[in-house]
Amino acid sequence: MKQPVADHARGRFITLEGGEGVGKSTNLGFVAGLLTAAGLDVQLTREPGGTPLAERVRQLIVAPSGEQVPPIAELLLIFAARSLHLEGLIRPALAAGRWVLCDRFTDASYAYQGRARGLGDETVAWLEARVQGELRPDLTLLLDADPAVGLARAGARGAADRFEQERLEFFTRVREGYLARAAAEPARFRLVDASRPLEDVQQQLRNHIQEFLQVNGKI
Incomplete structure (x- = not known):
C-alpha cells in the first residue's frame, strides 16, 4: 500500500487575495x-480556473451573459470549478512537494459571495468542508486597498467582466469580508497595503515571504 507523503515533503499552499485592481496579477x-x-x-495557478475544465467553468462565471445569475448559483459554479482544481492540480502538486501559489481561493468566496452577495459565512463554510476537507492555505497574502482606488485601476485595464461591473458598494462589502477573514485568522493572513507604490508593496511581500520561508526551514 502506498505510504502517505510526510508533512516535511508536502509542498506549501500560498494564496494571494484581494478585491479588484489591487495588483494581484502584477x-x-x-x-x-x-x-x-x-x-x-x-506551481502558479488561479481561481476560478486552474485546469482546462475549471477554466471553462470560469468563463461561465465571469463573462457577462445578459442573464441574471442568482448568488447561490454563482457560488455553486465556483465550488464546482474549485473541486476540479483541487483534484486535478492543487492536491497532486502539494503531494509531489511543489509549492502552489494561487491567485484567489476560498477566502474570495467568503468575501464575494458570503459577504457582498449576502449568502453568509455558513453557506460558504458548508461547501468548503465538503469540497476541501481539511485542506486550507498555509499562508494568505491579502492585498488591501480602498475599493475606489482598485476600481479606477481595474477600469484602466479594458472591458470589465461581470464582477467588475458591480458598483462601489459591492466592493466595499468585499473588502469588509476580506478584512473580517484576516481578523479571524491572523496566524494565516498577512495584510499588505496595496495602496502604496509598487516598490513598497513588493517590499512588504518580500518581508512576508522571507518570514514564511524561515518558519518552514527554507532559508
Whole structure:
C-alpha cells in the first residue's frame, strides 16, 4: 500500500487575495520569483480556473451573459470549478512537494459571495468542508486597498467582466469580508497595503515571504 507523503515533503499552499485592481496579477509573478529564487518548485495557478475544465467553468462565471445569475448559483459554479482544481492540480502538486501559489481561493468566496452577495459565512463554510476537507492555505497574502482606488485601476485595464461591473458598494462589502477573514485568522493572513507604490508593496511581500520561508526551514 502506498505510504502517505510526510508533512516535511508536502509542498506549501500560498494564496494571494484581494478585491479588484489591487495588483494581484502584477504581484503573483513577483512572489513566484521569490519562491523560485529560494530553490522551490512553484506551481502558479488561479481561481476560478486552474485546469482546462475549471477554466471553462470560469468563463461561465465571469463573462457577462445578459442573464441574471442568482448568488447561490454563482457560488455553486465556483465550488464546482474549485473541486476540479483541487483534484486535478492543487492536491497532486502539494503531494509531489511543489509549492502552489494561487491567485484567489476560498477566502474570495467568503468575501464575494458570503459577504457582498449576502449568502453568509455558513453557506460558504458548508461547501468548503465538503469540497476541501481539511485542506486550507498555509499562508494568505491579502492585498488591501480602498475599493475606489482598485476600481479606477481595474477600469484602466479594458472591458470589465461581470464582477467588475458591480458598483462601489459591492466592493466595499468585499473588502469588509476580506478584512473580517484576516481578523479571524491572523496566524494565516498577512495584510499588505496595496495602496502604496509598487516598490513598497513588493517590499512588504518580500518581508512576508522571507518570514514564511524561515518558519518552514527554507532559508
